Amino acid sequence: MGAVLELAEKYWKGEVTTYERHPFAGLEMLEEVAERTVFYNAFSGVTAFDTDDGLVIVDTGTFFNQEIVFQAIREWSKARLNTAIFTHGHVDHVFGVPLYANEAKERGWARPRVVAHEAVPPRFDRYILTAGYNGVINQRQFAQHVQWPTSYTYPDVTYRDSMSLTVGGLRFELNHARGETDDHTWVWVPARRVLCTGDLIIWAVPNGGNPQKVQRYCGDWAAALRRMAGLNAKVLCPGHGIVVVGEERVRQILTDTAELLESLYEQALRLMNEGATLDAVIHSVKSPAHLAKRPYLQPVYDESQYIVRNIWRLYGGWYDGNPAHVKPAPEAEQATEIARLAGGVSALVERARKLAQEGNLRLACHVIEWAYAVAPNDRAVHEARAEVYGRRADTETALMTMNIYRAAERESREKCEVPKVS
Numbered sequence: 001m002g003a004v005l006e007l008a009e010k011y012w013k014g015e016v017t018t019y020e021r022h023p024f025a026g027l028e029m030l031e032e033v034a035e036r037t038v039f040y041n042a043f044s045g046v047t048a049f050d051t052d053d054g055l056v057i058v059d060t061g062t063f064f065n066q067e068i069v070f071q072a073i074r075e076w077s078k079a080r081l082n083t084a085i086f087t088h089g090h091v092d093h094v095f096g097v098p099l100y101a102n103e104a105k106e107r108g109w110a111r112p113r114v115v116a117h118e119a120v121p122p123r124f125d126r127y128i129l130t131a132g133y134n135g136v137i138n139q140r141q142f143a144q145h146v147q148w149p150t151s152y153t154y155p156d157v158t159y160r161d162s163m164s165l166t167v168g169g170l171r172f173e174l175n176h177a178r179g180e181t182d183d184h185t186w187v188w189v190p191a192r193r194v195l196c197t198g199d200l201i202i203w204a205v206p207n208g209g210n211p212q213k214v215q216r217y218c219g220d221w222a223a224a225l226r227r228m229a230g231l232n233a234k235v236l237c238p239g240h241g242i243v244v245v246g247e248e249r250v251r252q253i254l255t256d257t258a259e260l261l262e263s264l265y266e267q268a269l270r271l272m273n274e275g276a277t278l279d280a281v282i283h284s285v286k287s288p289a290h291l292a293k294r295p296y297l298q299p300v301y302d303e304s305q306y307i308v309r310n311i312w313r314l315y316g317g318w319y320d321g322n323p324a325h326v327k328p329a330p331e332a333e334q335a336t337e338i339a340r341l342a343g344g345v346s347a348l349v350e351r352a353r354k355l356a357q358e359g360n361l362r363l364a365c366h367v368i369e370w371a372y373a374v375a376p377n378d379r380a381v382h383e384a385r386a387e388v389y390g391r392r393a394d395t396e397t398a399l400m401t402m403n404i405y406r407a408a409e410r411e412s413r414e415k416c417e418v419p420k421v422s
C-alpha cells in the first residue's frame, strides 16, 4: 500500500482527522486505485485511466499545480492523452490540457479532446467577465494571493443530461447533476467500478453554501448522490480529499452526504412554506446529530448554515422577512443612531470588547461593526475590531468562515498597525 491509500485508510478510520490534515492539503502523489487507474491526491483530485487508446483523465489539475500533475502523470504513463473530462468548470480542476496538447503537437499525436457539461463554457465566459471580483473573493476565501486566470481550455464536446464515451474499449458514463455548481458531471466507469464524483464529494460538509459564490443546488445534489450510491462502485475518486475504497465505504459516504443535504433541504423548505423569516430559518435548521462525527462531514471548509441560506436564495427573493430591510437606511446612519443610544462610539467599543471576552463573539462582531461604521478611521475602533475578529477566527473551523474573519482582522490591524498577539 502506498501513501495515498494509507492516508485514505487513516482518514476513514479517524486516525487522521480533517482538522489535523485539511482535505485540501494534498500529498501531490498518485497511486493505483483500480486496474490501470490512478488517483492523484492534491489540492483537488485527478483521476487517470489507461486505455488501449491512450489516457482518459478526469480533471486535469489546478491553475497553480498543473505542471506538477502533468509530471506525475507522465512518470506513471507515457501514453497520449486521448480525452480530458472536466467534472465542472472551477479553476482548481480545469488546467493542464495545453501541456498535453503541446506534447501531442511535438510527437504528431492527435490533439486531446476535452469533454464537459454544456454549462462549462458560459462559466468560463463569466469568469473572464468577473475576473476582478473572483480575484478579490478567492484571495479572501483562501487567505493568499490569487491571480484569477482569464484564459481557459474550452471543451470540444459538451452534453446536456448524460453521455457515454468509449475510449480504447473502456466505457465512461457521464451524468450531469446540479450540485456545487450548475455544470457538474459525475463519471462512472463500470468495467473498473470507479466513480469520479467531482466536488459532489469533498471530504467535508459540502460546499453548498459558500457566502461569496454563486448559487448551489442541494436538492439535486442529494438526488445525484443517491443515484451514485446505487451503482455499487468499488472506488470513489472525489474532487477534494482522499479516495474511498470498498463498496460499503463508498455507499456510506454517498448516502450520509445525501442525508445531510436532504435534511437541511427539507427543514428549510418546510419553514419557508410556513412563512418563516430568513432569520428564523437559518437559526432553526439543524444538521442531523448522528452525522456530526462522520470523518468526511466535518465543517472544515463550508458550513450547514450557509447551505440553508442557499436554499432560501434558490427558492426565495432577497427580502429576508424584516420590513426594515426592504428599503434600509444606510448602515452608517443606523450605526450613528445606535451609537447615540449607547452613549457614543467608545461605549460600543467597550461593549464589543466585553462581549468578546465573555465569549459572545457573534454579538461582539455586530457591536464593533456599528462602531466601525460610525468611526471608520478611529484607532481604538480598529484595535478592538482586530481583537474581536482575531478571537472569532480562532474559534471557527470552516476555512471560508475563518478567512472572512481573518481578512477583517487583518484590515483593522493594518489600519492601526497593531502587532498580532498570539
Ligand SMILES: [Zn+2]
Binding pocket: 044, 090, 092, 093, 199, 239, 240
Ligand atoms: Zn473543487
